[in-house]
Amino acid sequence: MTTFVDRVELHVAAGNGGHGCASVHREKFKPLGGPDGGNGGRGGDVTLVVDQDITTLLDYHHSPHRKATNGQPGAGDHRTGKEGQDLVLPVPDGTVVLDRNGNVLADLVGQGTTFVAGQGGRGGLGNAALASARRKAPGFALLGEPGESRDIVLELKTVADVALVGYPSAGKSSLISVLSAAKPKIADYPFTTLVPNLGVVTAGGTVYTIADVPGLIPGASQGKGLGLEFLRHVERCSVLVHVLDTATLESDRDPVSDLDMIEEELKQYGGLDDRPRIVVLNKIDIPDGQDLADMIRPELEERGYRVFEVSAVARTGLKELSYALASVIAEARAAKPVEEATRIVIRPKAVDDAGFTVTLEEDGIYRVRGEKPERWVRQTDFNNDEAVGYLADRLNRLGVEDELMKAGARAGDGVAIGAEDNAVVFDWEPTMAAGAEMLGRRGEDHRLEAPRPAAQRRRDREAERDEVSKEYQEFDPFA
Template identity: 90%
Template sequence: MTTFVDRVELHVAAGNGGHGCASVHREKFKPLGGPDGGNGGRGGDVILVVDQDVTTLLDYHHHPHRKATNGQPGAGDNREGKNGTDLVLPVPDGTVVLDGNGEVLADMVGQGTRFVAGQGGRGGLGNAALSSARRKAPGFALLGEPGEGRDIVLELKTVADVALVGYPSAGKSSLISVLSAAKPKIADYPFTTLVPNLGVVTAGETVYTIADVPGLIPGASQGKGLGLEFLRHVERCEVLVHVLDTATLESDRDPVSDLDAIEEELGQYGGLGDRPRVVVLNKIDIPDGKDLADMIRPDLEARGYRVFEVSAVARQGLKELSYALAEIVAGARAAKPVQEATRIVIRPKAVDDAGFTVTQEGDGFFRVRGEKPERWVRQTDFNNDEAVGYLADRLNRLGVEDALLKAGARAMDGVAIGPEDNAVVFDWEPTVSAGAEMLGRRGEDHRFEAPRPASQRRRDRDAARDEAQGEYDGFSPF
């Protein structure tokens, strides 16, 4: 059964915003007390948070679909809908978030680091919020905005100071088990280690972490063996330790050729050329192993490597190795620049940025793209004529009508607002802009106007009666 997963594809969906409410306040002796429809609640976000207690992505491997809750719709009496609950997903330290194209969205390192993977939809405004001096009693409300949905990839890169690399059965698991309190699986056959093991080592005043990366073989960077799956776990390490088997039973292998082969794979993987290297000659408790270690050590030191002869089984040479690694890790930490306070970068919009674009796509067809127009379309109830008129007013005030005229649009040309896979298409009528002032009076309800004086009502009634009598007197069926 799978117990360790370091790469998953996750399908996240934020909550939808609740719809606004169209309502009119009614009470005794005041049947038309004005609009009182409340706003819809905001949809919940999907948030990734680094949690030190989480070490694998196994849970998301079994349950890859995650959705936050929706916002509740508004109600009458100015009652706003309840906001959706944010969905918080804990991830291991060192998780990299990528989109479907492989672009990095976030590199999550450090306890509590947060990333909003899906933004909840805005709640729709109720008719109480839409009312104004010119639109006293809107008979419509805005719909809640759909929550953001996306497919993301989570990749775990182990956060460790030291990485042990080498051929299978070179003794990496045995070494990490005696240097730290880690308890990896140890056996005398290749590829015993199927997942990276992590241990904590204390050497004097320095505490550092050490990772045992599953065995590499030639061709690992192209997918052979297990190397390609786990090479990413050495990317964050400060020191690479080559664990060489000086007592190998394979006649076609020797420690120097093993070192060259692993370095070739690390070079092809890329990005690791600046990491300091340390060579550990393991299994010197075996006579032939000790003799071979003494023979090749001068050659390795001539290449510039720091070489340590150890025996994980007999626990020889471990203290010197531990303190040497602590010294390198401490130096690497001291060389890192001091973390500056988070800077807020403000990028103001360009002076000529209209907030939308109009492009011609073929003869007689235009597409409008922009955050505001697309959001307004999503929040419009197209079954309500008054809501459609309100959308037309907003687009006209934004300048979409003028932009279409400048782009060469003519009457009955097709206009799409939104992307190709989710757009609203309509036949454009340019005369709408000419009556923009008239359209701006949509939603007025004369029932809410101040009542006329009794004398004026009597005069209007008498005038209507006289007009009707005159028409009757002049009527002739012949």
Template identity: 90%
Template sequence: MTTFVDRVELHVAAGNGGHGCASVHREKFKPLGGPDGGNGGRGGDVILVVDQSVTTLLEYHHSPHRKATNGQPGAGDNRSGKDGQDLVLTVPDGTVVLDKQGNVLADLVGQGTTFVAGQGGRGGLGNAALSSARRKAPGFALLGEPGEARDIVLELKTVADVALVGYPSAGKSSLISVLSAAKPKIADYPFTTLVPNLGVVTAGSTVYTIADVPGLIPGASQGRGLGLEFLRHVERCSVLVHVLDTATLESDRDPVSDLDVIEEELKQYGGLDERPRIVVLNKIDIPDGQDLADMIRPDLEERGYRVFEVSAVARTGLKELSFALAGIVAEARAAKPKEEATRIVIRPKAVDDAGFTVTYDEIEEVYRVRGEKPERWVRQTDFNNDEAVGYLADRLNRLGVEDALMKAGARAGDGVAIGSEENAVVFDWEPSMMAGAEMLGRRGEDHRLEAPRPAAQRRRDRDAERDEAQREFDEFDPF
């Protein structure tokens, strides 16, 4: 059974926003007390959070579809809907978030680092929030926006200071077991280690992490064996340690050739040329192993490598190796630039930025309107409600969409699409038609909600109407 997964495809969907409510307040002796529809609740976000107690992406391998809860719709009596609950997904330290095209969206390093993978939809406004001096009784509310849904790829890159690389059965697992408290599976056959093992080493005042990277063989950088699956785990290390087997039983192998093969694979993978290298000649407790180590050590030192002779079984040479690695790690940490405090970057919009664009799509033969506001307004509109459609027309007209269409050459009857090709609202444009208020009359004004006139005023108005009617009758002469 799989127990370690370092790459998964995750399908996330944030919660939808709740719809606003169109309601009129009613009570005894006041049946029409004004709009009181509440707003819809916000949809929940999908948030990735680094948790250092999590070491694998196995949970998402088994259940890759994750969805946050929706916001609740608003209700009468000015009751807003409940917000959807955010869905928090814990990931290991060192997780990289990519889109389907392989573009990096976030690199999550450090306990508590967060990334919003899916933004929850906004809740729609109720008719109480839409009312104004000119729109006293809106008979509509705005719809909630759908939550963001997308497919992302999570890749785990082990956060370690030291990476042990080498052929299978070179002794990497044995070495990490004696340098730290890690307890990896150890055996004398190839590919014993199927997952990266991580251990913590203390050398003097320096504490660092060490990982063994399994599966490196010729062709690993092109996907042969297990190498391509785990080469990403060496990317974050400060130092590479070549573990060479000086007591190999294979006649066609020797430590120097093994080193050249692994170096070629690292070169093909790329991005590791500047990392310092150390060579560890392992298994010197075997007589032939010591003899071979004495033979090849001068050649390796001529190449510029620092060479250490160790025996994981006899625990020989481990202290010198541990302190040498601690020194390199300390230097690497000191050379890293200090993290600056987060600065707020303000990018004001250009003075001529209208907030939308109008282009002509020759394939679909429509004028396409794209922009955050127009597209959001369309999503919020209930097209079964004429008043809501008129309100949308008012907003688009105030934004300048109609003027932009005229400048782009649109004529009466031309198709206009608002939104992307996959999800656009298309209508025939009539430039002579004014926006919604003129189309639908005095929208949102209900004479039933007007304040009652005093009795004396009603009598004066009634008398004035009677006098006007009598005057018209007297002036009427049928002959």
């Protein structure tokens, strides 16, 4: 059964915004008291948060589809819909968020670091919020926007100070078990370690973490064995420790060739040339192991490596190794640049930025792209003529019609607003500026005007009867 997962594909969907409400206030003796439709609630976000207690992505391996709740629609009497509940997904420290194309979206390091993977949709405005001096009684409301849906990839890169690398069965798990309180599985066969193990070591006044990376073999950087799956866990480590087996039973191997092979794989993987290296000659408690260590140590030191002879079983040489690692780590920490305070970069829009673009495509369609036009289209109920007219007015005020004319659009030309896979297409008529005149004064309901006095209503009825009577008297059926 899988207990450790360091790479998953996650399908996240934020909540949709609730629709606005189109409602008219009614009460005794005042059946038409004006618009009172409330706004829809915002959809919930999907947020990734670093949690130090989480060490694997196993939960998302079993349940890769995650969705936040939707916002509730608005209601009459100016009642705003309930907002959707945000979905918070805890992830391990060192999680990298990528899109489907491999582009890095976020690198989550440090307790509490957050990333909004899916933005909840805005709630639609009710007709009370849309009312104005010229639009006293809107007979429509705006729809809620759909929440953001996307497929992301989560990759875990272990956050540790020291990485133990080497061939399978070189003694890495035994070494981390005696240097720290970690209790990895230890056995006398290759690939006993199938997942990275983390341990905490205290040497003097320095506390550091050490990671046991599963065994590497030739071709690991190309995906052979377990190397490609776990080489990423070496990236964040400050120090690399080569654990070499001085008592290997394989006749075609020796510690120096093992070191050369591992270095070649690290070079092929890339990005690790600047990390300090330390060589550990393990299993010197075996007589042949001690003899081999004495033979190869001068050669390794000539190459510039610091070499330590240890025995994880006999627990010899461990104190010198732990303090040496603490010294190198302290130097690495001191060499890191001091983190500056977060800088806020303000990029104002250009003075001539219209907020949208109009382009003529090969098929003769004029495509309009921009945040506002596309959002307005998503908010429009196309089954309501008044809402469609309101959209026309908004686009006209933004200058879309003027740009279409400048681009050469003529009556009857096709216009699409939005991306190709989700666009609203219509035949353009250059009369959108007159939309209000064509549909009347939208949003004005004569029933909401102040009532006329009784005497005036009686005089109007009498004048209407007189007009009808006059027309009847003038009608001659024999003419």
